Amino acid sequence: MLNSKVNEELAAAAGVEEGDVVLEIGPGTGSLTAALLEAGATVFAVEKDKHMATLVKDRFASTERLKVIEEDITKFQIRSHFLPFMKEKYHDTKKRAKVVSNLPFNVSTEVVKLLLPMGDIFSVVVLMLQDETAVRLADSSIQTPEYRPINVFVNFYSEPEYKFRVDRENFFPRPKVHGAVISFKLKNAEEYPPVGSPKSFFSMVNSAFNGKRKMLRKSLQHLCSSSEIEAALHKIDLPVTVPPAQLPPVTSWFDTGTQPALLHG
Numbered sequence: 001m002l003n004s005k006v007n008e009e010l011a012a013a014a015g016v017e018e019g020d021v022v023l024e025i026g027p028g029t030g031s032l033t034a035a036l037l038e039a040g041a042t043v044f045a046v047e048k049d050k051h052m053a054t055l056v057k058d059r060f061a062s063t064e065r066l067k068v069i070e071e072d073i074t075k076f077q078i079r080s081h082f083l084p085f086m087k088e089k090y091h092d093t094k095k096r097a098k099v100v101s102n103l104p105f106n107v108s109t110e111v112v113k114l115l116l117p118m119g120d121i122f123s124v125v126v127l128m129l130q131d132e133t134a135v136r137l138a139d140s141s142i143q144t145p146e147y148r149p150i151n152v153f154v155n156f157y158s159e160p161e162y163k164f165r166v167d168r169e170n171f172f173p174r175p176k177v178h179g180a181v182i183s184f185k186l187k188n189a190e191e192y193p194p195v196g197s198p199k200s201f202f203s204m205v206n207s208a209f210n211g212k213r214k215m216l217r218k219s220l221q222h223l224c225s226s227s228e229i230e231a232a233l234h235k236i237d238l239p240v241t242v243p244p245a246q247l248p249p250v251t252s253w254f255d256t257g258t259q260p261a262l263l264h265g
């Protein structure tokens with residue numbers, strides 16, 4: 001990141017303040033780390049590149065508010081290794097940590113899938129993504145062919161918000177596309193849509209989208225009878241012909257707040 005102002009804005013987008021514990025993924029040379037420390041946070045950085053991990057450790061050797069772990073975030077055991085660190089720093093047991101990261105674009109979807117279900121550990125996840133990806137993930141109401149199971153996933157676990165675009169001239173090496181900062185305010189488990197098991201719910205969502213142009217009563221016929229599907233759609237005022245890409249945001253799939261109208265989850 002060539003522009004230090006963007007790092008300050010990333011930290012501000014997560015509302016980082018004195019005393020916060022922040023998980024930073026991929027600190028690289030430490031330009032965002034510097035902004036997080038400057039804002040008063042204690043930073044737990046996970047960097048997979050050995051050389052970069054050493055470099056960032058050396059750069060901030062004089063502070064006790066930084067811990068650097070050399071590890072790939074997709075393999076890192078957040079619950080067993082980060083959680084004890086966070087608990088040691090916070091006196092308030094209800095306080096949650098924050099995630100702020102400027103990661104390579106190619107691992108961003110994997111990181112989103114990993115972190116969003118962790119609302120018991122993190123209150124907010126702020127990421128730099130490709131602009132196009134950020135737009136697609138933040139708009140919960142898109143009812144276009146761009147609507148994917150990942151949109152259902154994002155809105156199930158969080159409230160996404162597109163923050164601001166970062167022109168590609170701000171990065172070195174310069175990527176082909178612009179970046180954008182997106183924040184995901186993580187829900188607590190009691191705020192999730194009321195499904196029996198998220199795993200079987202998402203398996204149902206994937207089945208529905210596998211037959212993108214098919215009607216739901218066809219693509220979900222291995223799970224429910226046609227009449228059950230028609231009745232469920234009727235309950236939430238949708239025609240039986242609705243294709244999956246035109247379903248409304250996931251939170252409105254549940255009629256009374258207790259009973260999932262769209263199948264059993």
Ligand SMILES: C[S@@+](CC[C@H](N)C(=O)[O-])C[C@H]1O[C@@H](n2cnc3c(N)ncnc32)[C@H](O)[C@@H]1O
Pocket residue numbers: 001025026027028029030031032046047048049052071072073074101102103104107
């Ligand atoms: C785009 S650089 C970010 C540099 C820095 N955050 C900045 O703002 O200047 C990405 C960093 O993420 C690290 N990285 C890439 N994949 C990673 C992964 N799976 N786990 C942890 N770190 C990763 C890279 O080694 C690199 O240092």
